[in-house]
Amino acid sequence: NAGVMQNPRHLVRRRGQEARLRCSPMKGHSHVYWYRQLPEEGLKFMVYLQKENIIDESGMPKERFSAEFPKEGPSILRIQQVVRGDSAAYFCASSPTSDSGQPQHFGDGTRLSIL
């Protein structure tokens, strides 16, 4: 399967712990996007990354959230000191280039639950 791979599929954390979500883009894709889907809501953009660069983080909360896409390995979305309101499905998408209008292909998400 050469699709976008996300892991873990489900993640349970207690309040105050750290959550790390991983995303491997489709083969040949070097652009990664993270979205969050709260219950009964649509997907909301969080951050757009290329290898070793954050291009647009306008949707990221200012505190506790960070993202990276290193030269080697998957993209990581990191949430520090999680709170109940962080419970959501987090989706990663990828595209091959930065050309305008490139459609994005999504993984099956990580469902984060905060106890």
Place this chain on the structure above:
Amino acid sequence: QKEVEQDPGPLSVPEGAIVSLNCTYSNSAFQYFMWYRQYSRKGPELLMYTYSSGNKEDGRFTAQVDKSSKYISLFIRDSQPSDSATYLCALMKGAQKLVFGQGTRLTINP
């Protein structure tokens, strides 16, 4: 006001019916228009992609864009129970950030 408005439904129709799903948007800067299908506990799957006003057809699916009215539609002909899912419209301004509608939950009854 939300940038993209989509009726969340739920929408329930009998098998074989024609389904019409719609979104409206407020910002004329949107240039690219997509429809995604999302099954329960899965990620969004790209169904249709258009960038100009008019119709685009793919099998039983037709995407329609009216930029002058800021209105996009997805039509499903001969609907099947397997079409039961949440349908999301997604718009892009060119800078790669997708703006999604809330999604419409569709059920096709056998």
